[in-house]
Amino acid sequence: MNHSMRKAALYLSGALCIVSAAPAFAQSADGEAGGSDIIVTARRQEERLQDVPISITVFSQQQISDRNIVTATDLGTYTPSLSVNQRFGPEKSSFALRGFVQENGTSASVGVYFADVVAPRVQAGTTSGNTAPTGSFMDLQNVQVLKGPQGTLFGRNTTGGAVLLVPHKPTDKLEGSIEGSAGNYDMWRLQGVLNIPLADTFKVRLAVDRNKRDGYMKNHSGIGPDSYNDLNYFAGRLSIVADLTPELENYTIATYSHSFSRGYGARLVACDRRFTPGFLVTNPAQISQAIMGSAACAQLDRQSARGDGPLDIEVDNANPYLDIHHWQVINTTTWQATDNIRIKNIVSYQEYRERASFSLNGDNFSVTNPAPRIAPGLPLPPQTAGAKFQYVLINPAPNNDLAAESTFTEELQIQGETPDGRFNWQIGGYLEMARPMGFNAAYSAGLLNCSVPEQLSTCTNPLGLGSMQNSATKFWYDNKGLYGQGTFKLTEQLSLTGGIRYTMDKVRALGQSTRIRLPNTRTCNDTVRFGNLVVQNAEQCAVLFRQESxxxxxxxxxxxxxxxxxxxxxxxxxxxxxxxxxxxxxGFEVWKPEQVDLYEVGAKTSFRGAVPGYFNVAAFYNDFRNQQIVANGISNVAGFNGSAPIINAGKSRIQGIEADASATLLGALRLDLGYTFLDTKVKSITVPPIPAGAPYSALIPSASVGDPLPLSPKHRVSLTGTYTLPVPESVGQVSLGATYVYTAKQAFTKATLPQYWDLPATNIVNLNVNWDNVMGQPVDVAFFVTNLTNNISQVAVGTSYNSAGFESLLYAPPRMWGFRLKYRFSE
Structure with a gap:
């Protein structure tokens, strides 16, 4: 038995010791079992949380409100094992669970499902889609975070887990609510819910959410907006339940969301001080680094002279924006065919569109004074001190979106059980088809000075290095699956569950990417593959790739x-x-599937009586193979800024322990605890050779052998205490709550300076005061503070140092506070 297996066995033994001790603790109490009656749908049917053999974290709508969870990024803050990659801002973030990360361009490692339907399938030049759209966290029954690979029951295979958002269904009661919130950074939010039973068999529910908040990253460039990282969205949802017969239910949900913000702002934090003003460039490979490194150092010096802090930036994009539209229709038809057989059909269609303009790494560059000197014989004109230029500025192509994809899903489930209840089973089929709605088309201006990047006529080439890349792509996804799973009671206490799924995945991609070298030469991405061809039409650069598994x-x-x-x-x-x-x-356009084997033991216990609650624990070991990781491709072509290819790099192991507990003391103080110990390690890694003609001098993987996996903190603790004051019922219900979250340092990437390989540890404290049923009226008042101690934490690294001579960081929100006022009404 090797060292890793011995450690895993030790973890499992420890968990089993806890498990064996738990029954005496659980049986020592009686009465109501605290959280044991929470209903989840982790196995595609309603079950008690404590009856499901899966490690799950569940949030009720009240807990979502108390923690001020508004976006998918917020969910990652409070869920042990769940991290978030915010490299391109919170609205374009992706989940990482138990060390399984979604790198840019890869399929989601954590599936996000709303009403049993997977999030929109989108792939663009930066992370897009595949997560919960803004506004998804309003009017929910609960949110369930399922940990471990989902390879049988859920629509899309994932190695990390799944996040289930369960909306409130229409009920048979006339009821609703209006809620308003206001807080710092000029935050205001309006929410409304209206439930109308038009007939005994026909019910309608409408929910809306309008949320706006100014940005917390302050811009000092004097160009463009005063701040970045704002919030600005509208979301609406219409749900209809029609009981066509006593045995046949039709449930339809229509959703729409529109988010329009300034996007993220990155802060420069380092530069290559070798390249001082007036530096003599003698090596052609150092031309770009010398010019950008010296300009970045000048920007850092300006920041220091102003006394800027972590939330101060200097970005010269005149009109940044992030504009995302998403709409979806879901229809679920459920037929109770017999007493023991139920047939469910879930069909959906959704569209996602994204347009954006953003500075990739948050710069405000000018050629330094004195300008870098170019040695005779190098293919570059002398530099003009003071000339402005941008590292990478990305805009959508005219009449196109950065990302535009439609997704159709169809799933048929047949669930049943034997008359004696000993065998519970389900079988089904799944179909998902994602289709492009035009080209995902962007103009990336590199080392140019552009007032309107999508219009080449507005760009100048002050360095003589500039180029404009026109990336135009289309993606077709087809995912099919057949599955079956059943649970057989061997005895009244012992059950065996088995499930299998066969999945057929196919991806096709069409690209027409060209690079325009000013003043007038257009090439197909500067590759030897196309020689030195001067291209007149993008169609001459068309390439088609296919990947199937x-x-x-x-x-x-x-x-x-x-x-x-x-x-x-x-x-x-x-x-x-x-x-x-x-x-x-x-040269690295295609990558292969990855695979994992999970071994897990766990226990779930409920206790009753004077101290009701539950205690759940799980220990796990993952054998992870052929994993998909990102590498930093260092350019060997002047004016080409490199890229971040995905490679299948080797093997890793992931092991750890998760605990989840809740208890109510003296009927007034509820304590909720979540803890994860996560031990990840890259066991082997193989960097593929660089193909002839690919414009890279080196590939730097985001991790090395012996390293932990990215976004995998070794420890995370979430502790919430809620105390209900002993006040008369006529006064209402008053509660005080506090949540503390500790996250240990976590690796992000090795494709940068060593001091930025890890994201530092964080300590987050939230407070909330709730006064429900104020003076016996249907009015609720709340005060909340998130990040009470104003912990300014890093959430992502720009990874541009090796290729550009400078580095930038992205930061999480500072202290936020506000008030909520809610009026409820019902018949």
Whole structure:
């Protein structure tokens, strides 16, 4: 047994010791079991949380409000094991769970589902889609975070887990609410819910959410907006339940959201001081670094002279924006065919469109005075001191979107059980088709000075190095799956669950990417593949790639329930994540699927009586193979800024322990605890050779052998205490709550300076005061503070140092506070 397996066995043994001790603790109390009656849908049917052999974190709508969870990024702050990659801002973030990360361009490692339908499938030059759109966290029944590979029951195979957003269904009661919020950074929010039973068999529910907040990153360039990282969206949802017969229910949801903000702002934090003003450039490979490094140092010096802090930036984009539209229709038809067989059909269609203009790394550059000197014989004119230029400025192409994709899904489920209740089963089929709605088309201005980047006539080439890349791509995704899963009660206490799925994935991509070298030469991405061809039409650069995979995945689980309040389980699950394509990564356009085997043991216990609550624990070991990671491609072509190709780099192991507990003391103080210990390690890594003609001098992976995996903090603790004051019922219900979250340092990337390889540890404290049913009226008042101690924490690294001679960081929100006023009405 190797060292890793011995450590994993030690973790499992420790968990089993806790498990074996738990029954006595659980059976020592009686009465109501605190959180044991929470209903979840982790196995595509309604079950008690404590009866499901899966490690799950659940948030109610009240907990979502108390923690001020508004976007998917906020959810990652409070969920042990769940991290968020915010490299391109919170609205374009992606989830990482138990060390499984979604790198740019890859399929999601954590599937996000709203009403059992996966999030919109989108791929653009930067992270887009594949997460919960803004406004998704209003009027929910709960949010469930499922940990571990989802390889049988859910629509899309994932290696990390799944996040389920369960909306409130229409009810048979006339009721609703109006809620208003206001806070610092000129935040205001209006929410409304109206539920109308038009008939006993026809019910309608409408929810709306309008949220606006100024940005917290202050811009000092004097160009463009005063701040970045603002929030500005509208979302609406209409739900209809029609009981066509006593056995046939039709449930339709229509959603729409529109987010329009200034996007993210990155802060420069380092530059290459070798390249001082007047530096003599003798090496052609150092031309770009010398000019950008010296300009970045000048910007850093300006920041220091002003006394700027972490939330002060200097970005010269005249009109930055992030404009995202998303709409969706979901129809779920459920037929209780017999007493023991239920048939459910879920069909959906959604569209996602994104337009944006952003400075990739947050710069405000000018050629320094004196300008870098160019040695005779180098293919570059002398530099003009004071000439402005931009590192990379990205805009959509005229009449195009940065990302535009439609997604259609169809899923048929048949669920049943034997008359004696000993065998519970379900079988089904899944189809997902994502289709382009035109080209995902962007203009990336590199080392130019452009007032309107999508209009080449507005650009000048002050360095003689500039180029404009026109990236135009289309993606077609087809995902099909057949699955079956069943649970057989071997005895009244012992059950065996087995599930299998066969998945067929196919990706096709068309690219027409060209690079315009001013003044008048257009080439196909500067590659030897196309020689020195001067291109007149983008169609001459068209390339087509295809990636297919067919894989079985499965689950075997053994459960033991010595009582209703104790569940012990052990399981083995195989998961995989499909391969993909990114045409802009020259020479590394295609990558293969990754695969994981999960071994997990766990226990769930509920206790009753004077101190009701629950205690759940799980220990896990993942054997992770052929993993998809990002590498930093260092350019060997002057004026080409490199890229971030995806490579299948080797093997890793992921192991750890998760605990989740809740208890109510003296009927007034509720304590909720979540803890994750996560130990990840890259066991082997193989960097593929650089193909002939690819414009890279080196590939630098985001991790090395022996390193932890990115976004995998070793420890994370979330502790919430809620105390209900003993006031008369006529006064209302007054509660005081506090949440503390500790996240240990976590790796981000090695493709930068060593001091920025890790994101530092964070300590976040939230407070909330709730006064419900004020003076016996249907009015609720609340005060909330997030990040009470104003912990200014880093959330992402720009990773531009090796290729450009400077580095930038992105930061999480500072202290936010506000008030909420809610009026409820019902018949």
């Amino acid at each position: 067919n894989k079985p995945t499965w689950l075997i689980d053994l459960d033991y329930k010595p009582s209703d309040d104790i569940l012990l389980y052990a399981k083995w699950a195989r998961g995989y994540r499909e391969g993909g394509i990114n045409i802009t990564n020259i």
